[in-house]
Amino acid sequence: MSEAKASIDKDTVDQVAKFGGEHYKYGFTTEIDVDKIPNGLSEDIVRFISAKKEEPQWLLDWRLDAYERWKSMDEPDWAHVDYPKIDYQDLCYYAAPKSMEDGPKSLDEVNPQLLETYSKLGISLQEQEVLAGVKKIAVDAVFDSVSVGTTFREELAKDGVIFCSFSEAVQEHPELVKKYLGSVVPKSDNYFAALNSAVFSDGSFCYIPPGVKCPMELSTYFRINEANTGQFERTLVIADKGAYVSYLEGCTAPMRDENQLHAAVVELVALEDAEIKYSTVQNWYPGDKDGKGGIYNFVTKRGDCREARARISWTQVETGSAVTWKYPSCILRGDDSVGEFYSIAISNNMQQVDSGTKMLHLGKNTSSRIISKGISAGRSSNAYRGQVNVHPKAAGARNFTQCDSLLIGDKCAAHTVPYIEAKNLSAVLEHEATTSKISDDQLFFCQQRGLDPEEAVALIVNGFCRDVLQHLPMEFAVEAQKLVGISLEGSVG
Amino acid sequence: MSALLNIDNLQAGIDGTPILNGLSLSIQPGEVHAIMGPNGSGKSTLSYVLSGKDGYEVSGGDMMFEGQSLADMAPEERAIAGLFLAFQYPLEIPGVTNMTFLKTSLNAILRGRGEDEMDAASFLRLAREKSRALGMNDEMLKRQLNVGFSGGEKKRNEILQMAMLEPKLAILDETDSGLDIDALKTVAEGLNALRAPDRGMLVITHYQRLLDFIKPDVVHVMAAGRIVKSGGPELALELEKSGYAEYVGETVNA
Ligand SMILES: Nc1ncnc2c1ncn2[C@@H]1O[C@H](COP(=O)(O)OP(=O)(O)OP(=O)(O)O)[C@@H](O)[C@H]1O
Numbered sequence: 206m207s208e209a210k211a212s213i214d215k216d217t218v219d220q221v222a223k224f225g226g227e228h229y230k231y232g233f234t235t236e237i238d239v240d241k242i243p244n245g246l247s248e249d250i251v252r253f254i255s256a257k258k259e260e261p262q263w264l265l266d267w268r269l270d271a272y273e274r275w276k277s278m279d280e281p282d283w284a285h286v287d288y289p290k291i292d293y294q295d296l297c298y299y300a301a302p303k304s305m306e307d308g309p310k311s312l313d314e315v316n317p318q319l320l321e322t323y324s325k326l327g328i329s330l331q332e333q334e335v336l337a338g339v340k341k342i343a344v345d346a347v348f349d350s351v352s353v354g355t356t357f358r359e360e361l362a363k364d365g366v367i368f369c370s371f372s373e374a375v376q377e378h379p380e381l382v383k384k385y386l387g388s389v390v391p392k393s394d395n396y397f398a399a400l401n402s403a404v405f406s407d408g409s410f411c412y413i414p415p416g417v418k419c420p421m422e423l424s425t426y427f428r429i430n431e432a433n434t435g436q437f438e439r440t441l442v443i444a445d446k447g448a449y450v451s452y453l454e455g456c457t458a459p460m461r462d463e464n465q466l467h468a469a470v471v472e473l474v475a476l477e478d479a480e481i482k483y484s485t486v487q488n489w490y491p492g493d494k495d496g497k498g499g500i501y502n503f504v505t506k507r508g509d510c511r512e513a514r515a516r517i518s519w520t521q522v523e524t525g526s527a528v529t530w531k532y533p534s535c536i537l538r539g540d541d542s543v544g545e546f547y548s549i550a551i552s553n554n555m556q557q558v559d560s561g562t563k564m565l566h567l568g569k570n571t572s573s574r575i576i577s578k579g580i581s582a583g584r585s586s587n588a589y590r591g592q593v594n595v596h597p598k599a600a601g602a603r604n605f606t607q608c609d610s611l612l613i614g615d616k617c618a619a620h621t622v623p624y625i626e627a628k629n630l631s632a633v634l635e636h637e638a639t640t641s642k643i644s645d646d647q648l649f650f651c652q653q654r655g656l657d658p659e660e661a662v663a664l665i666v667n668g669f670c671r672d673v674l675q676h677l678p679m680e681f682a683v684e685a686q687k688l689v690g691i692s693l694e695g696s697v698g
Numbered sequence: 699m700s701a702l703l704n705i706d707n708l709q710a711g712i713d714g715t716p717i718l719n720g721l722s723l724s725i726q727p728g729e730v731h732a733i734m735g736p737n738g739s740g741k742s743t744l745s746y747v748l749s750g751k752d753g754y755e756v757s758g759g760d761m762m763f764e765g766q767s768l769a770d771m772a773p774e775e776r777a778i779a780g781l782f783l784a785f786q787y788p789l790e791i792p793g794v795t796n797m798t799f800l801k802t803s804l805n806a807i808l809r810g811r812g813e814d815e816m817d818a819a820s821f822l823r824l825a826r827e828k829s830r831a832l833g834m835n836d837e838m839l840k841r842q843l844n845v846g847f848s849g850g851e852k853k854r855n856e857i858l859q860m861a862m863l864e865p866k867l868a869i870l871d872e873t874d875s876g877l878d879i880d881a882l883k884t885v886a887e888g889l890n891a892l893r894a895p896d897r898g899m900l901v902i903t904h905y906q907r908l909l910d911f912i913k914p915d916v917v918h919v920m921a922a923g924r925i926v927k928s929g930g931p932e933l934a935l936e937l938e939k940s941g942y943a944e945y946v947g948e949t950v951n952a
């Protein structure tokens with residue numbers, strides 16, 4: 206390769222570096238008194254967490270069972286990722302701001318430092334008057350191991366919508382928690398899900414009663430602050446018959462040199478004619494450009510279209526984390542149910558992504574749609590892993606999969622690993638895949654029109670992601686577009 | 699008063715291969731110059747070197763734009779300074795609408811000049827007006843940049859970008875090839891509308907046809923990386939008749 210060519214590639218790579226670790230805006234730390242238990246994992250720790258939350262016996266038993274199973278399981282090694290062995294005895298499994306010691310408080314009493322932390326992150330925990338024309342968003346803010354506040358609860362309650370921290374749900378709606386917890390992701394589903402089931406400390410809970418269209422966007426904002434602390438939260442969203450909810454999730458963490466583990470579980474249940482849209486903008490600290498530090502994001506997300514005509518749609522914008530292992534999936538159990546997965550996964554520097562989805566067709570005339578856009582830059586590795594599975598009874602099942610990879614520079618890698626299994630002859634499955642590079646000619650064209658190389662890359666990447674960005678709720682699209690490094694797409698036309 | 703563009707003894711190449719071998723050319727504000735010349739003589743190379751495409755090495759000579767040397771400027775700085783290149787082969791950018799591209803481009807240039815960006819409403823009005831003048835319907839603005847455009851539509855789209863950006867110097871690299879007769883007229887009208895006392899154009903073409911519509915002040919013949927003859931509009935007519943034989947032989951081993 207000529208020197209000139211090498212320098213072009215290098216420039217491009219540098220520009221893209223700016224989307225990654227070097228310009229991580231959310232890397233600050235909050236100095237706050239915390240209540241933190243010693244490192245290590247044992248039955249006693251599981252009991253401690255459960256006792257801290259004053260949980261009923263059935264839940265403690267559930268956790269202990271998960272812990273027993275986890276001990277006999279092996280960490281999965283099939284993913285296209287490579288990281289040093291995690292010492293599970295060297296992690297802290299519970300850290301909470303001291304001010305939260307006496308349990309959740311009303312919003313007025315939340316520690317001002319926490320409010321400030323969230324406002325620096327662009328998240329308002331105040332229910333101030335919202336400007337005309339701007340939609341309200343209810344937020345549940347999870348800081349390390351606990352939920353520190355949930356907004357608009359009373360207003361939502363008027364419609365019968367329950368939106369609160371997981372801990373509160375266990376106290377106030379034990380029947381719902383008991384009925385649905387682990388019903389989508391069984392506690393021994395996989396290594397990380399089992400670990401989460403044993404030690405999860407908090408998370409968000411949401412129930413939309415029959416026929417109710419949730420009047421505002423719901424969101425959870427995850428923040429890992431403490432060093433050497435894992436975050437194990439659990440989200441459970443239930444849309445009863447004919448209900449609708451759009452749920453958003455955002456995540457950030459301080460820049461730290463050591464890796465931190467985030468092993469969450471999200472379960473969605475959609476009953477007859479219900480619809481859940483679940484969107485994620487994942488911006489965990491990705492580590493520095495040499496791969497030092499960053500979050501291990503090992504997450505199990507699954508939705509169950511439990512009854513007829515249920516719809517679940519996952520949209521994710523994954524830009525952060527050192528290592529991502531994540532496959533938001535849909536079980537299409539109800540006849541005519543629909544599952545969707547729209548994903549943008551950006552990897553840069555030394556980041557590693559192994560992400561995708563599973564669409565499990567069990568009911569008749571079920572359909573699923575997968576659009577995945579992987580962008581790799583730097584020396585990163587980006588794998589799409591997708592499974593489409595059609596059960597013998599799933600007559601008339603349909604799937605459409607489109608899986609596009611964009612490479613920036615020549616030291617990164619993209620992999621596509623589709624698994625397709627159809628046990629019913631009437632299934633119609635389509636799969637399209639492309640791999641492309643940002644060409645020097647495209648970059649030059651943009652520069653000739655006045656864009657600096659960084660803007661040029663942002664514009665081209667934005668165009669590449671368009672099909673997915675369109676599926677994000679307006680409120681999140683802005684953040685996502687900025688994250689992808691974009692200013693204008695969608696503002697006209 | 700300094701020339702809009704003054705190229706003096708320019709030598710440039712790519713990957714160690716010399717392509718421009720001592721090219722000189724001067725354009726005054728308000729002038730339209732045409733460059734004609736056989737395939738491979740270096741016309742597109744000249745346009746790339748002027749606009750700063752990576753990979754082209756300038757090994758000698760000067761390129762001055764309004765008295766400022768272009769050599770050390772990044773491509774986008776040249777664009778902001780008012781240099782525009784209509785590409786011989788316009789690029790596609792999937793997923794980015796024509797409208798978004800135009801707006802991003804215009805605002806980047808305004809920003810680069812320290813001016814305010816254009817608000818959405820004024821931009822939309824301007825884009826519609828300019829595209830209609832070029833016989834393009836509003837649907838074209840919503841389509842992805844050049845994706846699935848016919849050859850002629852792509853060329854027309856280049857002129858739309860030029861009309862929006864109102865550059866001081868426009869280099870048009872074979873903008874006429876691939877245009878049907880009516881499109882050629884529309885595009886030429888668009889170009890004529892942009893003729894102004896403070897603006898210059900360098901029109902690269904193989905055909906006299908375009909020059910019937912846009913009357914050039916000067917016609918240059920380029921061969922083997924140099925301007926080998928310059929004259930008035932009649933030179934183009936001559937070339938049409940007798941071809942380049944006379945010039946090609948003369949410059950071998952130049
Ligand atoms: N990247 C490159 N590497 C080596 N040689 C090149 C490169 N690009 C162009 N050339 C050569 O430089 C010469 C000039 O090419 P250029 O495209 O400038 O010609 P042109 O006058 O525009 O021709 P046309 O009329 O066909 O458009 C040609 O011989 C071409 O093969």
Ligand SMILES: [Mg+2]
Nearest residue numbers: 741742743786
């Ligand atoms: Mg050419």
